[in-house]
Amino acid sequence: MLINQDMKMADVIHLNHHLLHVINRFGIQLGYGEKTVKQLCAEHDVPLSFFLEIVNTFHDPGYFPVENLLQFKASRLIAYLHETHRYYLDFRIPEIANYIQRLRDDDGFGPEVKLLIQSFFSQYTHELTQHINREEQRVYPYVLSLEKYLESGGGDKELIGSLKQYSIHEYEEEHDDVESKLFDLKNIIIKYIPSPRDSRVLNLILHELFELENDLNNHAHIEDLILVPIVEKMEQEFLSGSNNPKIL
Amino acid sequence: MIEVVKILFVEPSYIVREGLKTVLSRMGIAFRAEEAEEVRDNFQRLLEKHKPQIVFANPDLLAKSWHGNRSAAIFEGVVLIGLMSKESGEADSAHFDFLINTRHPRQEITQALMNILSKNGFISGETDSENISDRETDVLRLVALGFTNNEISDRLFISVHTVMTHRKNITRKLGIKTVSGLTVYAILNKIIEAGEVKGSSL
Structure with a gap:
């Protein structure tokens, strides 16, 4: 429903x-x-x-937004995506890090296992943060200045050109790597941790990882299904506009 | 490990799409579904976008947008299944690898899907719990230590292609895709020691 x-x-x-x-x-x-x-x-x-x-x-992961899709303002969408980034970095990741801290006091595992999980998770956090920063610092400003240019004719055309270092398509592919790390972390915990005496904290960590993954998938889904088509449309307008003296 | 199959449904009927997803789930297939109700510009573009392994498509939808030919590179490794609603006579059925009649009874549909999926390696007869072989362990050890495919190929006297095949099998069996994930696995299973890893924080 x-x-x-x-x-x-x-x-x-x-x-x-x-x-x-x-x-x-x-x-x-x-x-x-x-x-x-x-x-x-x-x-x-x-x-x-x-x-x-x-x-x-x-x-509903099978839901495909078609109605009015291209009428959404890119800035509105980016404000939402920005909020989801904040949520990952300020809330969800620290939450998982807390649980991983709790493992330290758990004497059900050897110290090496704890260290491995901790260091793998901090690598993951680092990569996720880098990925998010790239979107926040390069992709979103590009989209916003594109929108501003098309709406008011203002904004710096050269800035748009220099921000547009890669096409919006390449950006879609980047999601894969960060996804794989999270996938690996889940499998390592589910399959390869030497059986602890008590799995409750690990269960909590896994639960959080599944939730995070679900949210990230949706984030990527929204970018692919809604943001990318909007940007493609704006890019077309921008390119056709640049041959049009009335707009310049 | 359970392999998640990427499936693209190109079919206007919501009921047919939902029905197929339910049938596949009941068969125990783990999949990620992408759906298209229409083919707006070009079918190949849709494939490039979603990179599916299996496509279920309504032949009538493809008829109009069938610009490319079946031998194009984008089709490589894609299993294309046509969704028929009558016994025969639908356009372009020759493009498809398999045809399924959506009006057939449950048993026949399930059996047909089962045949197609197992023939193409999406379901294996034996359970997929095989352990990694000795040779794969050799490769895994070097991967975990941070060696490149070329270096591994030199050290084990096998071709780079063979190294890549071993790596694919290791990833499939363990369910671990990244090098750092494999390193953690190798340490946990005492294939290497944490101190051996070159240039890593582990």
């Missing part, structure tokens, strides 16, 4: 509590009362169709 504008927000959470974080990213926090999706979006100045597309893409 897809989420629609007339559902009570509280019912949305009962239907799928994993959406809580996603809804928070729009600035909508708990304490929904009897309010519907539509009412809360209006209160928080969030465009309703944008909210529904993002939430449903997360809710």
Whole structure:
């Protein structure tokens, strides 16, 4: 069942509590009362169709946003993607790091095993952070200046050219490497840690890793399905505009 | 390990797409689905975008957009399955590797899918719990220590191609894709010692 504008927000959470974080990213926090999706979006100045597309893409991995897809403002989408980055770096990753710290006091494993997990996870964190920084420092500013240029004719054309160091397609492929590390970490914990006396902390870590993976997949899915088509459309407009003296 | 198969569904009917996904899940296939309700410009572009291993496609949808030919590089390794809704007579069925009739009863559909998937190595008859062989352990050891494919090929007197085949099998059997993941595995299983790894923080 897809989420629609007339559902009570509280019912949305009962239907799928994993959406809580996603809804928070729009600035909508708990304490929904009897309010519907539509009412809360209006209160928080969030465009309703944008909210529904993002939430449903997360809710149903088979959902394919087609309606009005290209009408979303890139800056709106980037604000959302930026919030998800903050959520990974400020909340989810430190949370997992905390659990990994707790392993240190666990005498169910040898010190070497703890060290290996810890160092593998910090490598992963490093790569994820680098990947996020690249998006924040190169991809997003490029998209934003492209949008600004097309909307107002303002903005620096050369800046756009220099920011556009690679095509938006190459950027899609970069997701793979970071994904593989997370995949490996899960398998190492599930399959190859010498059986501990007590797995409870490891269970918690695994649970967090699965949640993180799910969220990252959705993030990548939104970039591929929504951001990339919007940018492609803007790039076309930009290129055809550059031959048009009226715009210059 | 369970291999997650990338499947692309090119089919306008929502019910047919959902139905196929349910059938595949019940068969115990782990897959990642991408779906297209229409082929907007060109079928090859869709393949480049999603890089599927298996494509289920409605022949009528492809008929109009079939610009390329089946021998193009992008089709290499792709299993193309046509979704028929009548017994015969649909356009371009010759392009497909296999045809499935969506109106057939459960047993027949499941059997047909089972044959196709096992013939193409997506389901193996025996369980996939094989341990890595001695030769693979040799390769794994060098990979974990940080040697390149070329260096491994020199040391073990095998071709680079063979090194890559071993690496693929190791990754498939262990479910570990990255070099640093393999290093952790090798240390945990005492194939190497932590101190041996060159230039690594491990």
